[in-house]
Amino acid sequence: xxxxxxxxxxxxxxEENAHHTPADQVGGRIYRTQVDAGGASISLWRYVGAGGxxxxxILLVPxxxxxxIWYDEFAQALQRRGRDVFLFEWRGSGDHGxxxxxxxxxxxxxxxSALLLGDAPAAFDAALAxxxxxxxxxxxxxxxxxAAVLLAASSRAAQVSSLALVSVPxxxxxxxxxxxxxxxxxxxxxxxxxxxxxxxxxxxxxxLGDPARPGQWIEAQQPLDxxxxxxxxxxxxxxxxxxxxxxxxxNASAQxxxxxxxxxxxxxxxxxxxxxxxxxxxxxxWTRMAQPALLxxxxxxxxxxxxxxxxxxxxxxxxxxxxxxxxxxGFPEDAGHLAIQSSWGPRVLAPKILDWLAEHP
Numbered sequence: 001x002x003x004x005x006x007x008x009x010x011x012x013x014x015e016e017n018a019h020h021t022p023a024d025q026v027g028g029r030i031y032r033t034q035v036d037a038g039g040a041s042i043s044l045w046r047y048v049g050a051g052g053x054x055x056x057x058i059l060l061v062p063x064x065x066x067x068x069i070w071y072d073e074f075a076q077a078l079q080r081r082g083r084d085v086f087l088f089e090w091r092g093s094g095d096h097g098x099x100x101x102x103x104x105x106x107x108x109x110x111x112x113s114a115l116l117l118g119d120a121p122a123a124f125d126a127a128l129a130x131x132x133x134x135x136x137x138x139x140x141x142x143x144x145x146x147a148a149v150l151l152a153a154s155s156r157a158a159q160v161s162s163l164a165l166v167s168v169p170x171x172x173x174x175x176x177x178x179x180x181x182x183x184x185x186x187x188x189x190x191x192x193x194x195x196x197x198x199x200x201x202x203x204x205x206x207x208l209g210d211p212a213r214p215g216q217w218i219e220a221q222q223p224l225d226x227x228x229x230x231x232x233x234x235x236x237x238x239x240x241x242x243x244x245x246x247x248x249x250x251n252a253s254a255q256x257x258x259x260x261x262x263x264x265x266x267x268x269x270x271x272x273x274x275x276x277x278x279x280x281x282x283x284x285x286w287t288r289m290a291q292p293a294l295l296x297x298x299x300x301x302x303x304x305x306x307x308x309x310x311x312x313x314x315x316x317x318x319x320x321x322x323x324x325x326x327x328x329x330g331f332p333e334d335a336g337h338l339a340i341q342s343s344w345g346p347r348v349l350a351p352k353i354l355d356w357l358a359e360h361p
Contacts (some may be wrong), residue, residue, distance in 0.1 A: 027051060028079065033130075037122035038275020039114060040091035043068070044123050046130065047079040047087070054082035055358060056161060057131040059124055061151075062087065063142035064115065064260075065198045067094040069248040070341055071141075077346030081354055086127035086136075090119050093250025112259045117274020120147035121156065125276070128159060135161040137357050141340055142167055142303070143260075146269070146282060152293075153285035154277055162360040163289075164353045166296040167337050169304035170286065174264045176302050178229040183261040189254040196257070198249035234300025234336025238343075245341060292360035294353065295322040298335040323352060 025031060028050035034041045045068055058078060060071055068089055075085045091114070128136055138160060140148030145168030152160045174180050189196075227246055237245070263269045269282040297306040310322055325335035332344045339345055 033126070035088070035122050035126045037091060037114075037119045039118065042091050042119050042123065043089045043094050044126055045075075045087045045089075046127070047075045047085040049082040049084045050080050051082050053084065055354075056135060056137055056361065057084040057086060057127065057133050058137045058139055058357075059127050059148075060085060060087040061120060061123075061138060061140040061144035061148045062090070063144050064090060065093055065250045065252060066090075066141075066144075066245075067248040067250055070245055073346045074340055074350055077350040078354065081351070083354065084131055086123065086131075088119065088123035088127075090115055090250060092252065094248075111272075112256055112263075112269075113271045113274040113279075115256075116147045116150055117271055117277040117280065120144075120151060121154070121274070121276035124151055124156060124159075135159045137161055138163045139353065140165050140168060142337065143169070143172075145169075146172075149289055150271075150277070150280050150282065150285050152291050153288040154280065157288075157290070160291055162292045162294075162357055164294040164296060164357065165309075166340050166349075166353075167298045167301045167304065168295070168309060171267060171308040172260075172263050172269070172304070173267055175305060178226060178302070179264065182226060182230070183264060186254070186257040186261045189257070196252050196254065198252050199246045230303060231337045233302055234298060234334055235338040235342050236333060237338065237341070241341070241343075245338070293320050294356045294360075295320060296325065296339075296349070296353070297322055298325045298337060298339050300334050300336040303337055321356070323356075325349070 025046070025048045027048050029048055031046045031048065033044050033046075035044045060075055060078075062068075062071055068087060071087055075087050078085045124136070136159060138148040138151065140146070140163065145163075145165040148163050148165065149168075151157075152163055174183060227242075231245075232242060271280050271282070273279050295309050297309050299306055306324065323329070325331050325333075325339050327334055331348065332342075335342070339349060
């Protein structure tokens with residue numbers, strides 16, 4: 001249920017004392033509410049379409065840990081094209097509150113089921129109810145795209161008309177040395193779960209050489225930054241934008257990071273009962289998903305190889321199409337995981353996704 005509506009001014013300042021839903025939300029404005037996701041309160045943002053409405057509402061499902069600042073420019077680009085856009089922040093990220101009786105927002109955050117089967121369905125239900133529409137389109141980024149697939153294959157399937165999945169790891173496995181070192185660091189965390197600020201964790205140095213080996217010469221190298229290696233690789237970001245995105249990473253727990261590491265190593269994600277949806281298997285969800293789906297693949301995204309995502313077309317190849325974000329296809333660069341956050345993402349990528357969605361209502 002929607003608890004309180006908070007109006008955001010064009011300057012992005014927020015009026016904290018607004019507690020009612022206006023009869024007519026003003027086009028081009030941004031609104032925020034809090035949603036009970038089961039054990040936590042999450043922020044849900046609404047970008048009301050500017051001018052005449054041009055299509056069904058869109059739910060933007062973010063990458064895990066990523067706050068609204070990651071998607072604000074992209075959401076506004078969709079908004080300017082007349083689309084109502086909803087964007088939520090995962091528990092532990094962004095401007096979150098508390099659930100009833102002072103329950104801290106991070107309670108249950110260590111369980112990935114609480115995110116994919118709690119936060120995402122709760123945001124979907126609240127957005128659909130607020131829009132007054134009978135169905136929504138989904139745009140999922142990274143692991144948020146997996147949450148979109150779970151929604152599309154669930155009891156809410158009839159209310160999902162189509163999906164655009166950007167840099168979504170159809171097979172989430174350990175593809176390179178940087179990720180292997182990250183999973184090793186996760187394994188070394190204390191057994192007692194403790195919140196980890198992801199902006200600090202993603203920035204830790206990970207030198208690949210071994211200067212401790214005596215009697216051997218190795219090539220001198222600078223420590224490799226995991227944020228640049230795992231996320232920004234292949235996408236040109238200004239230093240200011242890079243810092244902004246780092247600071248917009250929410251909290252995680254050792255338990256959650258351990259679950260992600262296990263997913264990467266096993267190749268399957270079997271979710272237990274969640275706060276807002278029953279247990280689901282990710283591989284089965286990909287098989288059951290019957291809606292038209294656009295796969296937006298970044299060739300230099302070293303969290304997933306393009307052939308993995310394309311292979312998910314399977315027996316329903318006529319329902320799956322793809323866009324390859326590379327220069328030879330007319331894009332500004334051979335993109336990486338953060339293409340949707342690049343300076344050209346709102347200008348170049350957003351219209352292409354909207355055009356595809358318009359053809360697959």
